[in-house]
Amino acid sequence: MTPDETGGRRLRVAVDVAGADLGPEPVVAGALAAAATVDVVLVGPQALIRPLLPGGVPPPGVRLVHAPDVVTMAEDPVAATYAKRRSSLLVAAGQVATGRADAMVTPGNTGAAVLAAAVRLGRVPGVSNPALATVLPVPGAGPTVLLDIGATAAAVPEWLVEFAVLGTEYARVRLGLDRPRVGLLSNGHESVKGGPVRRDAHLLLATMPGYVGQIEAYDVLGGRVDVAVTDGFTGDVALKMHERTLDATVGLALDAVRAFSPIGALARDRERRVTQAVRNGLEAEPGGALLGVRGVCVICHGTAGAADIEASVGIAGECLRSGVVRRIGAAFAASSEQRRRGRRSPVDG
Amino acid sequence: MTPDETGGRRLRVAVDVAGADLGPEPVVAGALAAAATVDVVLVGPQALIRPLLPGGVPPPGVRLVHAPDVVTMAEDPVAATYAKRRSSLLVAAGQVATGRADAMVTPGNTGAAVLAAAVRLGRVPGVSNPALATVLPVPGAGPTVLLDIGATAAAVPEWLVEFAVLGTEYARVRLGLDRPRVGLLSNGHESVKGGPVRRDAHLLLATMPGYVGQIEAYDVLGGRVDVAVTDGFTGDVALKMHERTLDATVGLALDAVRAFSPIGALARDRERRVTQAVRNGLEAEPGGALLGVRGVCVICHGTAGAADIEASVGIAGECLRSGVVRRIGAAFAASSEQRRRGRRSPVDG
Numbered sequence: 076m077t078p079d080e081t082g083g084r085r086l087r088v089a090v091d092v093a094g095a096d097l098g099p100e101p102v103v104a105g106a107l108a109a110a111a112t113v114d115v116v117l118v119g120p121q122a123l124i125r126p127l128l129p130g131g132v133p134p135p136g137v138r139l140v141h142a143p144d145v146v147t148m149a150e151d152p153v154a155a156t157y158a159k160r161r162s163s164l165l166v167a168a169g170q171v172a173t174g175r176a177d178a179m180v181t182p183g184n185t186g187a188a189v190l191a192a193a194v195r196l197g198r199v200p201g202v203s204n205p206a207l208a209t210v211l212p213v214p215g216a217g218p219t220v221l222l223d224i225g226a227t228a229a230a231v232p233e234w235l236v237e238f239a240v241l242g243t244e245y246a247r248v249r250l251g252l253d254r255p256r257v258g259l260l261s262n263g264h265e266s267v268k269g270g271p272v273r274r275d276a277h278l279l280l281a282t283m284p285g286y287v288g289q290i291e292a293y294d295v296l297g298g299r300v301d302v303a304v305t306d307g308f309t310g311d312v313a314l315k316m317h318e319r320t321l322d323a324t325v326g327l328a329l330d331a332v333r334a335f336s337p338i339g340a341l342a343r344d345r346e347r348r349v350t351q352a353v354r355n356g357l358e359a360e361p362g363g364a365l366l367g368v369r370g371v372c373v374i375c376h377g378t379a380g381a382a383d384i385e386a387s388v389g390i391a392g393e394c395l396r397s398g399v400v401r402r403i404g405a406a407f408a409a410s411s412e413q414r415r416r417g418r419r420s421p422v423d424g
Numbered sequence: 425m426t427p428d429e430t431g432g433r434r435l436r437v438a439v440d441v442a443g444a445d446l447g448p449e450p451v452v453a454g455a456l457a458a459a460a461t462v463d464v465v466l467v468g469p470q471a472l473i474r475p476l477l478p479g480g481v482p483p484p485g486v487r488l489v490h491a492p493d494v495v496t497m498a499e500d501p502v503a504a505t506y507a508k509r510r511s512s513l514l515v516a517a518g519q520v521a522t523g524r525a526d527a528m529v530t531p532g533n534t535g536a537a538v539l540a541a542a543v544r545l546g547r548v549p550g551v552s553n554p555a556l557a558t559v560l561p562v563p564g565a566g567p568t569v570l571l572d573i574g575a576t577a578a579a580v581p582e583w584l585v586e587f588a589v590l591g592t593e594y595a596r597v598r599l600g601l602d603r604p605r606v607g608l609l610s611n612g613h614e615s616v617k618g619g620p621v622r623r624d625a626h627l628l629l630a631t632m633p634g635y636v637g638q639i640e641a642y643d644v645l646g647g648r649v650d651v652a653v654t655d656g657f658t659g660d661v662a663l664k665m666h667e668r669t670l671d672a673t674v675g676l677a678l679d680a681v682r683a684f685s686p687i688g689a690l691a692r693d694r695e696r697r698v699t700q701a702v703r704n705g706l707e708a709e710p711g712g713a714l715l716g717v718r719g720v721c722v723i724c725h726g727t728a729g730a731a732d733i734e735a736s737v738g739i740a741g742e743c744l745r746s747g748v749v750r751r752i753g754a755a756f757a758a759s760s761e762q763r764r765r766g767r768r769s770p771v772d773g
Contacts, residue, residue, distance in 0.1 A: 130576075148614065149583035151615045153738060185704070190429075215671050225611060228617075228618075228619045229619050239572060257722045260661065262574060262577060262656070263659075263660075267500040269577075270577045270578050270658075291660075291664055292662075292663075292664035292665040293664050293667070293668045294670070296668050296672055305661075307611070308610075308618075309612035309658060311612075311641070312611065312654075312662050313641075313661050313665045315640050316641040316662045317669045318642070318663050319641065319644070319645050319646070320665070320666045320670050320673070320706070321669050323563050323645055323675050323706055324561060324673035324677070324706060325673060327702045327705045328673070328677035328681075329677070330700050331697070331701035333682055333700060335697050335701075348684050349682070349684055352679070352683070353673055357676060363469045401712050419492055
């Protein structure tokens, strides 16, 4: 959907209210806050949602769609998706598939969310597996798109090449770059590193415009690339390591400042501002965009707070306005056309 | 080697002077500093080392062993090891294998260092692949042993089980724990996570005393486990992400403190103390111990400074005094004995 396609009307975002780690309260609170700028569809068990609405009634700009089943975090995504056909995830994706909503946002079981979106929205032709992409700010440089952070745990070389194309399009619309620099996350810069999967992906990517080579984890926050490509297992580990180290470091830094500062403790209010400044400078966006499906789906942390949900609705809006799904479709169609004509392309595999 | 076996004599540590990213200067400087407490054998091209010695002569407690070949960081470990039989890595490992040194320390090409140690020292019977282990401090809790951080990039379930045994013995001697808690690094706590390799390893580890289950990257610095087990590719990414985020966060925190502090800038000397306090509280040890080979080998960063080299010699000394190689041998011998008697054991595979 392009800006023209939305015709200036308010966007409609389906928010999955069930299955988050912290229960439905922060999700509904964030969705109601987002309703100031977009129409919101709250999807989940009615009995769970109604008590959280003012007077038990959806306010203007908010619609309620009942979905009786909930997929929990511990459930196997495939088994749960087959067993729970009326889960909030499948119903929310169905809202997008049938045109009753423009995008979906969920803090639920990532694997089940990916499956619901893939099943109901379908994949972009040419995409084997969707990838989840986040944006990481980098101190002193432009932000980095990191993908996959958990949609597709395993990886074969061809999928990593597809992720590179998905990440490139996402960086174009989210970071405003014409030709993003793409790196393949590995355990060294040397082409002998990375094991057979990365080495093969490295060779396949050699013809891709913007590809700079294998990178190390240092480079994800190093200003050396705009897009860091990896499989969903490694991306999950890298992102969670980043988050935990960030938290722990801020905590220790503030302890140390308190201990060594000539005036003793920083005022509590200033500590909050220091922490916020660090978070603004380094913390990943709260929602990842699921790329490679034929619709906009933003998946956030199971522990997302109200502000994270509101921000994730904002990311969904940016994806819609920039037409990233259409651009991804065009990129894969172009490479399939190249293939038909017998030329090599970055998604050839 | 046990404290009794050393008989109170000074330990002899072979230090590979060639192949580091920063050249031989910091390596020689760190080795000379370490020579205050251990005997040091400097291994590398004579012409490279002599100019860095006071008066061109090894001081007391320092011996020089010529090795003409240097393996660079960009070289393929296997090809370089076959082509350069007189590399500083193979010569240093040979010093240990022939009893002329008790341990080796190298800041060189990790893959080639692992190969040199495995070829010259041999593997502990029952160990398929060696693993490189580091110790990470955890704020508010005991430190965590993280392995493998780069010796064996690929992993099959049985190797991860072996790493769990190696990490347990290392945690016993380095952290002084009787029964360390062991976690398998994955992309979630649920047993459905992790893909086939982790799921199988999780099942094999179920019988291991101390095994707590699959963990997320958050838990590596979370006080939930004493040993975090993963393959060398993932361990490399996790550790480098940790290091980079730590550096970036300290930088931003100090910037923010400066900006928001009522008295403006912290004095530069206090900033250094804050940075040092954070590093002490979160930074991994500069040297990883290569576990599973029949000797002590500590591999450090290619960018190791003099203090890192000196600290790595200290880690080698701790490994020698605690007899970790003998303990690992005993652990694998015991599980092989259990297997012979038809009982399942954690290294059964």
